[in-house]
Amino acid sequence: MRPLIDVNGLHFSYLNENFGKEVLNDLNFSIQQGEFIAIVGHNGSGKSTLAKLFNAIFLPTSGTIFVDGIDTLNKELIFEIRKQVGVVFQNPDNQIVATLVEEDVAFAPENLCVSQEKIGKIVDRALEMVDMKKFKKSAVHTLSGGQKQRVAIAGILAMNPKCIVFDESTSMLDPVGRKEVLDVMKKLNRENKTTIINITHHMEEVVFANRVIVMKDGEILKQDTPRNIFSDEDLLKKSGLLAPQVTEFLNTLCGELALKKRTVLDVDECVEVLAEILEGEKIGDS
């Protein structure tokens, strides 16, 4: 099957600042339709730059990126690429164009010259998907952070993309807002088979991904399932990442009790393993 995004020998450096310093250095990977990817790495690892390369805001210095078979260097099909890959940015305030929720969602279809009757339907459907329909006529500045970010997602959904990139979209939100946005991500991936690429600092979000790409200084250190990533202590140390608290907790506990190491990803798994350990204790006692 042809991958949705195909990155080959990608190099990228900015022209103006730090001339000559490579931000991205020889990246090779591909992403299939329907995958849920997490990209993690420290500040300056080049992950946000990568997001802007996916939809041709930046163009590769050398190497190629193919989106659904189209080279991002192809200027004539640039809207085709941007329609396929939508990006939700960090600050909700700086990506909402219009004063009213419905007007903002309509922005992309307006740019794509969709007819008036169709835009109405598109707006309703997009707002339905992010569960913001009752705020259709509200002014954007009256909404909470999580709600604003969901409006921004609806604005992207209005283009009916195959892939949505979340560029640290939850980092400015409170826990409630973060959960709202995460739920939307999961729902879109599950129900619409939309490819999700979540660029994040929060390891709790990484757990939901099918595949994690760990980046450092413009290079990919490893790509694997979350479980394998979080059990690889050398990798975590090298990339300066911290495993989720539950994982960390159980690792430490097992170390203290000199038990076999096990990697858990969420609270439920942790409870299961703990119950098993306690069960073993009981048998040992009697």
Place this chain on the structure above:
Amino acid sequence: MIRDITIGQYVCGNSVLHRLDPRTKILSTVSYIFALFLIDSLWCYVLNFSLILIFYLICGISLKMVLNNVKPILPILILTSIINLCVIRDGEAVFSFWIFSLTDRAIFFTLTIFFRIILLIFSSSLLTYTTLPVDLTRGIEKMIKPLAKIRFPVEEIAMMISIALRFIPTLILEAEKIICAQKSRGFNMETGGFIKRAKCMVPILLPLFVCAFKRADELAVAMESRCYRVGGQRTSYKTLSFKKLDIFFALGFLAVLTMVFMINAFFR
């Protein structure tokens, strides 16, 4: 507080004025302002004033809001009034003291200027209170559309206005945050003379400008990601249409203005 200034803000409602087509409202406001500057009878000002009060009553917007907008320019208004009263010498003296004398023409002239400016704020505020920024820009866009023929960038200007209006509440919030941040570092902006206070604006405006530019940068990238292109073809989510209500309102408003002019011409 800055938050109290409500220039350019919309107040939700469903009154007659809210439902009018923005173009009707823009044209009515413009003709009203023209009339303000053409009339010179005090009675006509009273009439115009009551007209605007009736409008405020109809759409249920409290006068407190608009008075907050008048507040910042009140010092200038009072200062010019005093200068006018002292400088204008023609007409009959009503009251005189030492080298100063107050003439009837001076009083009359001062009152007209005062009324004109107050009514200017009242009427233009009413326009933005009852019209959504999007509708306002759409109205302006439609009205200057003919200029596109001489390559005037109509759509881009409309987009600029709507983005400017969209960011007013965001920037006000940001300004408040900056003021709080500066205050927490011992910055004092409440005392001192006029020049000292003016200087106090620098540490507030500078970060505000820098932030605004950063925002503009990010917004531009976000807009491009959503397939926006300068000078590109676009369709419109909603279109404007004149309704019966607009015709009735326009005719009624025109009749009232004509009446005001007649009174102005015959009863001085």
